[in-house]
Amino acid sequence: MANAFKTSGGEPFYLLQDTSLRQTFGSLIGRIAHSHWFDVSELREFEQPQGSCVDHPSTWEVDPLKIACVLRLADAVHIDHRRAPTYLHAFRKPTGVSRDHWYFQERLTRPRVAGDRLEFTATRPFGREEAAAWWLAYETITTIDNELRRVDALCADLGRPRFAVRSVAGADSPERLALYIRTDRWEPLDARLRVTDPTQLIANLGGKDLYGxxxxxxxxxxxxxxxxxxxxxxxxxxxxxxxxxxxxxxxxxxxxxxxxxxxxxxxxxxxxxxxxxxxxxxxxxxxxxxxxxxxxxxxxxxxxxxxxxxxxxxxxxxxxxxxxxxxxxxxxxxxxxxxxxxxxxxxxxxxxxxxxxxxxxxxxxxxxxxxxxxxxxxxxxxxxxxxxxxxxxxxxxxxxxxxxxxxxxxxxxxxxxxxxxQADDWTRISYAELFRRVYRRDEASYLDRIIYEGYEKLFAEQAEDLYDDSGRIVGRAMLATGYEAVHPDLRWMRLPRAQIYIGGLKADRFDYCMGAFIGLLLTADRLRSFPSASIEEFQRWLESQGATIQKNLQLPRIDLRFIGDLLRQFDAQGLTLACAISSQGLINHAQLREWATRRDTVLLVSNSSILWRERQAQPPQFYTFDGVDASILDDMLLVSLNPGWEFPEEIRPAPRDERFADAVDSSSDWNPRAWWYDTGNFGSVGLVVRTVADVWGMDVVTAVNTMETLILQAAGDSRPTIPTNDGAGVRVTAIRMRRPAGPTP
Missing domain, CATH: 3.30.565.10 (Histidine kinase-like ATPase, C-terminal domain)
Structure with a gap:
């Protein structure tokens, strides 16, 4: 039943006031109005004519199909200057696509009928700066042409009288439309992106070329x-x-x-x-x-x-x-x-x-x-x-x-x-069962089965859940280096990898972890993804995992250094984990502060310059790549000078210190300002530099500006020498930091 409107005085009224007409045609009017959004093929539902109103002659029957077609075509072809009056443009000031619509419509004259075609013309040509409006006019006219042709086909198929106008002149190509709607000093060539051989494209991109x-x-x-x-x-x-x-x-x-x-x-x-x-x-x-x-x-x-x-x-x-x-x-x-x-x-x-x-x-x-x-x-x-x-x-x-x-x-x-x-049961089953599900052993070798059994036990002890903002579990995993002592006679030399699932289905792997994460999709092939936990939650999990791993007395100390570096490459702190190696061994943040307090000079030595191994209850042993024992100096710290950044750029770009954005690294020299801007400001080395600067009462800008790079370059070799047992010594790449003159605050 139609709803009544009300006047300001509360009196009801209808858009169609006559009760007889409203009851006879109200429903049909609504259906025809709604059909404006139908595809032309759906207009067949109006094929059956409707009888006349009881108060009218019997010959006054209604043809809803003709009315629906007339209304949609009349609306479609109404694109000339009558729809975009010049004076109204001054008040509305349209922008973007609306402006382009206005430009071409105010320029089009009333369409004329030539045979069975409509012809649209313009009052003046479209210049280069108006090309977007011309192309919009072309697309609109091709749409009108399509509507006319499809309505004509529908009427022909149903044996109905066909409309006098059945197409639009020039709609078949931009070049032909330009004969009616002219352009000025540019050619309307259709240079849109297209695929010449879609079958071959699908065969390629739908298969191995996309998924490998x-x-x-x-x-x-x-x-x-x-x-x-x-x-x-x-x-x-x-x-x-x-x-x-x-x-x-x-x-x-x-x-x-x-x-x-x-x-x-x-x-x-x-x-x-x-x-x-x-x-x-x-x-x-x-x-x-x-x-x-x-x-x-x-x-x-x-x-x-x-x-x-x-x-x-x-x-x-x-x-x-x-x-x-x-x-x-x-x-x-x-x-x-x-x-x-x-x-x-x-x-x-x-x-x-x-x-x-x-x-x-x-x-x-x-x-x-x-x-x-x-x-x-x-x-x-x-x-x-x-x-x-x-x-x-x-x-x-x-x-x-x-x-x-x-x-x-x-x-x-x-x-x-x-x-x-069972749907979403992975959040309820035990860690051990989840491990067996994610790391199926049915096709594994005997050796791998032993390793899996050891890791399953460790996973059950150390795995931890990650949550989204609503408290839903989005990951169950543990950090792992690949060198955990999971068997007294074996050390697994392959890094274990966590699995990332999109929509519950395996999509990608994730280094230095074991377990399963719900992922964020990074590529269309679902082969690149990243855990969906927020960065804050992910870092919380990293810090918690670092603390758990640190309690594992069986883990080699070199792994503890690796875990500390890994946390900081995800922008976590890991303050209780090692951030550098001194002559006496691994030191964490608190130990670094104490160490730096007693020194006026610090040499940050690239950890790729020298090798080391831990020794029970003794300082570590340092040696060259040739196996010659070495002794790093008292003011040296081994640290990675070029840390990795583990977040994908789509998730979180590597940080840059914009205070040094003007710095440029030349091919013949190493500029510490450019290094800090792009690389040095994160990872363990970033923590070390900030900590030493803080202990010495310096701000970071001053600390970086006063750094010296000790490298091999065209001007000479400024690298410091580490003594070796054979007396030859070994040169190492380093950065020197000096305590500022004056009393320490």
Whole structure:
């Protein structure tokens, strides 16, 4: 029922005051008005004429299709100067795209009809500075031409009288439109970016050229899409279901299938989402129209770039996608079939009776090119100790370790799907179980199994959770150097790496840690990411891990120095961990303050100039790269002069001290000001310089400005010499700091 408006006196009134007309045509008027936003193909719903009002002659029937077409075309072609009066421009002063719209519209004359075409002309040419307005006019006119042609086709298809005007002159090319709407001293050549061979582009960027030689990614991307659809339905209606992955062998071929009970896809969505490279369905207008508020309710899709599906062609040429859109009947199930990868046009058809889905969702089936348990296959392995079923379970458990939906798997030996991951259970299981999930040992060697067992025990003792601002766990991990004493006879020489998961699926690795993190996506291929914890939370975790590791009496002291350096390369402090090496051994921040108090000169020696090793209850042993014993001087500190910065630039750029932004490092000299601006101001060396300057009562600017670089350069060799047992000595690269004259504050 129509809502009444009210006058200032409270009296009700309607836009259509006549009650009979309002009751007869009110609903139709609303539908026609809404149809302004429809695609032309959707106007077929107005095909049936409506009878006249009871008070009117019977011949006064209404043709809603004609009215809808007339209104949308009249609105579309209304782009001339009548829509942009010159005097009104002085008051509104439009900017940006609005200004360009105004410029071209105020210049266009009333369109004239020439045969079955509209002709738009302009009062004067468009100069070079007005090129953007001309191109906007061209795009608008091509849109009008498309509307006219499609309405004409619709009327012809339905056997209706066709409109007299059916196209726009010059809309087929910029050069031809310039005959009607002239340009001045520039040529309207269409130089937009375009792809000449989209099939080849998709074949390249949708496969190895994007993801590398990682065919397992194809499965991950299918699971990611299925997981997104499942999460979308869960967010929309609260229901929850699993994603199921099946692998089987049939008639000499291996088949893989990924099934979900998510929101499914209409035939139109299947075409756009699965054939339009770069089209993300989650950002599409029709998705937001069908599921309004989905993103506002907290739904976060894993897929954002519209390229993930194309990874399937890394492992298969024959692909079939069955889907049933949410709230549709089973007979609306459709199938999209690829028979030759992206090399041929896919076929969209209505599903046969036995192919229909009972509930909304999607099933993607692949005919794999190779046995998945082969070097060329999906899992790229030479390990024959695992059956296809065991291998499927093992790889999926690792790949989906942090899954946000239930994951089920069915291999050739499984009579029915097996639940292998429960949604978000990684935050509830023990550290030991999480370790076994993230670091699957099913294909590991005997030696690796021993190492894994040792690390599992250490992980259970030292791992710690990270949280986001809402208190949700976003990581469970520990710092590790790769040299922990996990077995009395073994030292693992390969650095362990934590796993980063995007949308619950494995995406990247993270050095110097073990465990699992929820990640932030850095690249479209989901192969580069970073833990999603805030920088403050991440640094809190680093400091806590540093304190925990320091209590480990079995850890070599060289590892403690490494951990201290690592914390500071993430801009954490690690004040109780070593920041430099003196002649007497490792020193931390407090020990450095005491050490610097007793000295007037400090030589910061590059730790790449000399080697050292710790000794039980003795000062460390220093020696050259030739193995000759050496003795560093009393005022020397070994420290990395060129520390690394571990944050990706996208997350947190390396810090620079802008007080020295004017400094330039020449190719023949080492400028300490330029070094401090770009490199020296962070890491352990940054902490050392600031601490020494503070102890000596200097500000950092003064400390840096008075530094001396002792290096080998064109003017000579100013490097200091460290005595060696063979009497030859060894020169080392260093920076000298001097205490200022006068009493110490």
């Amino acid at each position: 030689n990682e065919p397992e990614v194809a499965v991950r991307e299918l699971i990611a899409n299925a997981s997104d659809a499942t999460k979308a339905r869960r967010t929309h209606e609260g229901a929850s279901s699993a994603v199921t992955i099946r692998l089987w062998h049939e008639t000499d071929n291996w088949w893989l299938e990924v099934e979900d009970y998510g929101i499914g896809m209409s035939p139109e969505t299947m075409v756009t989402a699965l054939t339009d490279f770069g089209h993300s369905r989650w950002q599409a207008a029709d998705m937001q129209a069908d599921f309004p508020g989905l993103l506002a309710k907290g739904f976060q899709p894993t897929g954002r770039f519209g390229i993930g599906f194309f990874a399937v062609f890394m492992v298969a040429d024959e692909v079939a996608v069955r889907s049933l859109a949410y709230d549709e009947a089973p007979r609306s199930t459709h199938v999209l079939e690829f028979t030759n990868g992206v090399g041929s046009r896919p076929l969209l058809r209505q599903a046969d009776l036995h192919e229909r889905l009972r509930n909304s969702g999607t099933v993607v089936r692949l005919k794999l090119r190779h046995d998945p348990r082969s070097v060329e296959g999906m899992f790229k392995t030479t390990n024959k100790s695992l059956s296809h079923t065991d291998l499927l379970h093992s790889r999926l458990i690792n790949m989906c370790a942090l899954a946000e939906v239930d994951i089920r798997a069915q291999g050739p030996d499984d009579p029915q799907p097996v639940m292998i991951i």
